[in-house]
Amino acid sequence: MEPSLVQQRQSLRQHIRRLRCSLSEPQQFAAGQQLAEHAILFSPIQQAQHIALFMSMDGEINTRPLIARLWHLGKSVYLPRINPHQPTTLLFQRFTPQTTLVKHRFGMMEPEENCDECRPFTDLDVVIVPLVAFDSDGQRLGMGGGFYDRLLVNWQEAGVLPIGVAHNCQHQDTLPIQPWDIPLPAVITPNKLWQWGNKEA
Ligand SMILES: Nc1nc2c(c(=O)[nH]1)N(C=O)[C@@H](CNc1ccc(C(=O)N[C@@H](CCC(=O)O)C(=O)O)cc1)CN2
Numbered sequence: 001m002e003p004s005l006v007q008q009r010q011s012l013r014q015h016i017r018r019l020r021c022s023l024s025e026p027q028q029f030a031a032g033q034q035l036a037e038h039a040i041l042f043s044p045i046q047q048a049q050h051i052a053l054f055m056s057m058d059g060e061i062n063t064r065p066l067i068a069r070l071w072h073l074g075k076s077v078y079l080p081r082i083n084p085h086q087p088t089t090l091l092f093q094r095f096t097p098q099t100t101l102v103k104h105r106f107g108m109m110e111p112e113e114n115c116d117e118c119r120p121f122t123d124l125d126v127v128i129v130p131l132v133a134f135d136s137d138g139q140r141l142g143m144g145g146g147f148y149d150r151l152l153v154n155w156q157e158a159g160v161l162p163i164g165v166a167h168n169c170q171h172q173d174t175l176p177i178q179p180w181d182i183p184l185p186a187v188i189t190p191n192k193l194w195q196w197g198n199k200e201a
């Protein structure tokens with residue numbers, strides 16, 4: 001019998017999480033640097049002031065070099081926190097060199113809670129989106145929490161541009177998708193800028 005869609009997505013997640021974790025230290029380092037160099041030349045990022053990123057874990061492409069460049073350019077950077085009062089949703093909290101980070105039980109580093117520093121999603125300009133896999137149509141598979149699919153439901157109306165970031169090895173020709181999956185208008189990898197649909201982006 002054919003594996004179900006849920007099983008296919010789960011085994012693909014496992015496969016690609018292993019692949020990205022198996023990159024060597026020098027490969028990871030170079031990928032993070034190349035990502036930062038490409039990202040700061042992309043005009044929606046150049047024009048943005050309020051940019052959400054995420055702290056990499058589990059072999060995700062290293063976002064630290066990009067964060068450092070954005071700080072240097074005077075941009076305001078935010079990180080996601082799982083909303084403790086509504087744990088299916090994300091909050092975005094300001095991240096500066098002075099921010100204390102704490103480890104969430106899911107493994108990622110989050111800013112220590114300070115709601116005065118939170119910015120509503122609709123007031124962000126760009127959200128850099130983590131992903132496990134993306135395909136040639138801009139479809140994305142995440143860690144399985146549905147956090148970004150829920151967040152990005154109305155990104156066009158909200159005027160927030162989501163941009164995926166990934167290692168080259170996270171690309172697949174086609175992903176098994178579900179009706180709630182939100183495709184991305186752009187993905188940046190160390191050697192390519194992928195763009196779909198909106199020609200202004
Ligand atoms: N770096 C980073 N931060 C992020 C995300 C992400 O994908 N990457 N998220 C993107 O949504 C949100 C967190 N979502 C997550 C969803 C699942 C797991 C995870 O590892 N699940 C484990 C089981 C965890 C447990 O229950 O103990 C697993 O699947 O092995 C982690 C984060 C917000 N922050």
Ligand SMILES: Nc1ncnc2c1ncn2[C@@H]1O[C@H](COP(=O)(O)OP(=O)(O)OP(=O)(O)O)[C@@H](O)[C@H]1O
Binds near residue numbers: 143144146147180
């Ligand atoms: N817009 C939505 N509203 C309500 N539930 C949703 C929505 N989008 C996804 N979900 C739920 O979230 C769960 C996980 O979804 P999915 O497997 O697509 O996550 P993912 O894309 O891998 O994760 P993420 O978006 O956090 O990176 C599913 O059970 C799905 O029903």
